Amino acid sequence: MQQWTSLLSELNVGAIYLDEALARHTTWKIGGPADALIIPETREQLQELIKLLHQHEIPWMQMGRGSNMLVSDKGIRGAVIKLGGDLEYADFQEDVVTAGGGCSFVKLSIMAGKRGLTGLEFAAGIPGSVGGAVYMNAGAHGSDVSRIFKSAEIVLNTGEMVSYAAEDMTFAYRHSILHERKGIVVEATFELNHGVRTEIAAAMACNKDRRRRTQPLQLPCAGSVFRNPPGDHAARLIEAANLKGYGVGGAEVSVQHANFIVNTGQATAEDVLTLIHEIQAKIFAEQGISLEPEVFVVGER
Ligand code: FAD
Numbered sequence: 001m002q003q004w005t006s007l008l009s010e011l012n013v014g015a016i017y018l019d020e021a022l023a024r025h026t027t028w029k030i031g032g033p034a035d036a037l038i039i040p041e042t043r044e045q046l047q048e049l050i051k052l053l054h055q056h057e058i059p060w061m062q063m064g065r066g067s068n069m070l071v072s073d074k075g076i077r078g079a080v081i082k083l084g085g086d087l088e089y090a091d092f093q094e095d096v097v098t099a100g101g102g103c104s105f106v107k108l109s110i111m112a113g114k115r116g117l118t119g120l121e122f123a124a125g126i127p128g129s130v131g132g133a134v135y136m137n138a139g140a141h142g143s144d145v146s147r148i149f150k151s152a153e154i155v156l157n158t159g160e161m162v163s164y165a166a167e168d169m170t171f172a173y174r175h176s177i178l179h180e181r182k183g184i185v186v187e188a189t190f191e192l193n194h195g196v197r198t199e200i201a202a203a204m205a206c207n208k209d210r211r212r213r214t215q216p217l218q219l220p221c222a223g224s225v226f227r228n229p230p231g232d233h234a235a236r237l238i239e240a241a242n243l244k245g246y247g248v249g250g251a252e253v254s255v256q257h258a259n260f261i262v263n264t265g266q267a268t269a270e271d272v273l274t275l276i277h278e279i280q281a282k283i284f285a286e287q288g289i290s291l292e293p294e295v296f297v298v299g300e301r
Helices: 004-009 043-055 105-116 121-125 128-136 195-215 234-240 269-287
Strands: 016-022 033-039 060-063 070-071 076-082 090-093 096-100 149-156 159-165 183-191 250-253 259-263 295-300
Touching: 004 016, 004 033, 004 043, 016 105, 043 149, 043 183, 070 269, 090 105, 090 234, 105 121, 105 128, 105 195, 121 195, 128 183, 149 234, 234 269, 259 269
Parallel strands: 033 076, 060 076, 070 295
Antiparallel strands: 016 033, 090 096, 096 183, 149 159, 149 183, 250 259
16 A cells, blocks of 8 residues: 555645654643644545545544643654644634634633623633533633533544534533544534623633642643542642652642643653652552543553
């Protein structure tokens, strides 16, 4: 068979980057190369790409803005798909907004606020894409995607496009049906409400200020590393284990927020993984609680 990457270049599937270092595409600034990073810019390009990968049984995964992902140092075999171009739009109709899967979730919340629409204030500090936010049921400040979600257009791994309504998504804490059923969110529709622009702006500024005070935003990180166990907070448990500031190689438990691991400069994925395992072992030994990662660990080990 002809090398699949050269087959790709014969088709109109968007920009193709071979052996692309994924450290350039993750907020942790960590990650080895993908065999091919492909950035489709239209639905047609995306569907054509998925069909080709399916037909040739090439493994693939989707990424958004890499803000909840630890990519291994050896990187990812096969294709990594990231939505770009025309798949980053946002279209407002009255109090309903439809946004492309590649649209920035932060930008979407700012656009909604400027229009006096309430419901997306919680998203102001969540630095991912709309697709990643739907996949994760991202949330903060007492709200999450499930509260405003109306529907999504999803490309399945056969290339078929399907529509999911809210009841199809089985949203739960940082979970959606997409964890079990492979598919790419091409667009999502959210139902907002008309509100008072100044109140929305004030709520967003307050959320942002709280983050600035409590999160290490000046260093590369991926938000909360562990899911909160029922009835408790991972950050509280890690702090109680005296792990703030503890490090492995270039990876360190943030002194500002114990559930954040920061890259102090030259951290590798192995540094972060070792630190994750050490934290889990200490919390389990001392407090009998198993901490589960919220971040996705992907790639060849
Ligand atoms: P990625 O990290 O690229 O991917 C995450 C998962 O989503 C992967 O499994 C990927 O395959 C999948 N995915 C990505 N795009 C698509 C798509 N189009 N279709 C289907 N699946 C897709 N999260 C919160 O929930 N609340 C917070 O308050 C919060 N604060 C954060 C603060 C900081 C400083 C940082 C760095 C991160 C924070 N996060 C938070 C984590 C992260 O921003 C969210 O989980 C975000 O929704 C991930 O989106 P992404 O596009 O970056 O996804």
